[in-house]
Amino acid sequence: MKLLPYPRKVEFRDHKYLIPKKGKVFISTVDIFKISQLLKEELEKLEIAYETSVYNDKNSPIKLYLDENLFSDNEEYRLIINEGGISIYGSSKRAVFYGVNTFKQLLKEYGNNIPYLYIEDYPDFKDRGVMIDISRDKVPKLETIYRLIDILSEMKINQLQFYIEHTFKYEGAEEVWKDYSPLSPEDIMRIQEYAKERFVELVPNQNSFGHMAKWLIHDKYKHLAETTEFTTPWGEKWSIPFSLSPVVPESINFVDNLYKQLLPHFESKKFNVGCDETFDLCQGKSKEECDKKGEGRVYFEFLLEIYELVKKYGKTMMFWGDIIKNHPELVEKLPKDVIALIWGYEEDHPYEKECKIFAESHVPFYVCPGTSSWLSFIGRYDNMKGNIENSVLNGKRYGSLGVLVTDWGDNGHWQHLPFSVPGFAYAADLSWNADNANKNDFERRYSLHVFKDVTGKIGEVLKELGNAYKKTKVLIPNSTIFARVFTHPEYIEKYLERYEVKTESLEKAKESILKALNELESIEKFEDADIVKREIKNGAEFATLSIDILIEYIKAGDIEKISEEKKKEFTEKLNNLANDLKALWLVRNKEGGLKYSLKKLMKIKKYL
Secondary structure (H helix, E strand, O other): OOOOOOOOEEEEEEEEEEOOOEEEEEEOOHHHHHHHHHHHHHHHOOOOEEEEEOOOOOOOOEEEEEOOOOOOOOOOEEEEEEOOEEEEEEOOHHHHHHHHHHHHHHHHHHOOEEEEEEEEEOOOOOEEEEEEEOOOOOOEOHHHHHHHHHHHHHOOOOEEEEEEOOOEOOOOOHHHHOOOOOEOHHHHHHHHHHHHHOOOEEEOEEOOOOOOHHHHOOOOOHHHEOOOOEEOOOOOEEOOOOOEOOOOOHHHHHHHHHHHHHHHHOOOOEEEOOOOOOOOOOOOOOHHHHHHHOHHHHHHHHHHHHHHHHHHOOOEEEEEOOOHHHOHHHHOOOOOOOEEEEEOOOOOOOHHHHHHHHHHOOOOEEEEOEOOOOOOOOOOHHHHHHHHHHHHHHHHHOOOOEEEEEEOOHHHOOOOHHHOHHHHHHHHHHHHOOOOOOHHHHHHHHHHHHHOOOOOHHHHHHHHHHOHHHHOOOOOOOOOHHHHHHHOHHHHHHHHHHOOOOHHHHHHHHHHHHHHHHHHHOOOOOOOHHHHHHHHHHHHHHHHHHHHHHHHHHHHOOHHHOOHHHHHHHHHHHHHHHHHHHHHHHHHEOOOOHHHHHHHHHHHHHHO
16 A cells, blocks of 8 residues: 555455445535545546535445544544445544545545555654745745645645745845745735645744845845854855844844744744854854853844744744754753754764753754755755654654754755655655654655656656765765766865765766666656656756766866867756756746856856
8 A cells, every 4th residue: 555654553454445436425514625625626537526515315435524522633533444435534624634635545546446444543743844945046936836735735744834035025125036036925825825725834934043145245234244254164265244143233123024024924823033054153243242152142142032023923933953952051041932943964963962952951843854855966865764764763752843854955956846755755754654654665655646656666766866876985965976066166176086986986876877767768657747757857967967077087187188079068968958957947936046046057167
């Protein structure tokens, strides 16, 4: 059985129930009428035409029961299929919806002839979310977002966030967002209504401390910056404004104005204020204050100012815990009505240690793994699974409120949506049923329910491509060598030396990629096959181009010594792939941000 997420308890019987072509969906109350309509849409695909009724004549093939006294967990449901038909029970509309979604998945797998069975099901985590970066540099079209909500809600994801730095249409800030096709207030409300009908909570997300460069580069806001010259934790010198300065009084007023415009459009009581990676803190205007109080205390005090603002707007503050975790003595002083977001994207990230820090201080928290798709072109598949499993199991052990899987867009958001899907699906699977998920059949399950691929091959293709990085034997944290050729072409020689990159390893990775592409072409029929195949091929061909460049570099001993003929060949292929990427981008996403993404992609050209 290919359900996703896999139910907590399933019992099969020997017989099958053939769903009549005509009949009735009985609903115990009109409150679940909309849910019955979503079910009818799936039935119609099988040419099963049903009416919905609150009158029960005892002969309805499908029966939906809502009774708040049935179960203690408001997401718990029962699904029973026997000689009497299909019965779904829930103590909330959400629970009935989840039961219906499980039944819809059974329809996809078995058609109208479904095994007798008994399912008893409820989640491990109260909150199961997805966060998508729309600030570097890709903003999805509304139809893309609606389709994504359909997919996520069927997998029982119940929270969605869009990471915003500058991509909301703030009044009075046109110079900041004008080139980025931001979400408008009306967009937010439309998305929220669509999500609400599918029991997905749209949570506002606006970074409020670090990652504010898109604002601070403008004259109107540059006085709020901590500094314009600083050293990153990995030793690079950056010459841009990055974080708000906590010692500039106007900083908190600026943040307040963002909240005043953004928050009224959201019904959610949660609000993610970001506050991660304040790399430049204490390297500029706050240095004197840091010398007196310490970096942790200066960060903590500004965080508390933001907390008071969030309380003013009647929200619960969520914030990234990467800075405060380094100051356990301050974690203990956090208000107990915040939600810390513990993130880390490698499979060996110390989730156990970090969950323990917040749990012992009685601070509510989420675990926040990643899809491992960004800075990769084709994903880091095994790392994704290991990272998510590590976070979820430790989150469950230490009492995490939720799981929020993140899909970032660092350096231009080049990964196409299909490469992010496995991470969404695996997080949905484990956050619902952490211990008992049917992990061995994962690829076939999400192939069916996301791509409508009955062969299960799409999942295997994405797995093969997503593990090609391992064949290179170059394991770069949070990235792949395929992407680094484009993001940091000036460091190619350093990568080759540091990781002792061998031509043979690169050739094996390329063979794996080409094998996956051949398998992809053999899949004839699935949903959006044309666009999905083109997206997967585009990502794979960027990866093979990077391999070809690296092999020629190794042979020549220097990028300057690569033959002009090869450089011309690489340049032509790069231009063609970039044009393909541009065309594919515009199918699912708004145009704003595209030119900036392509500019970053083309840095390699000056070396060819």
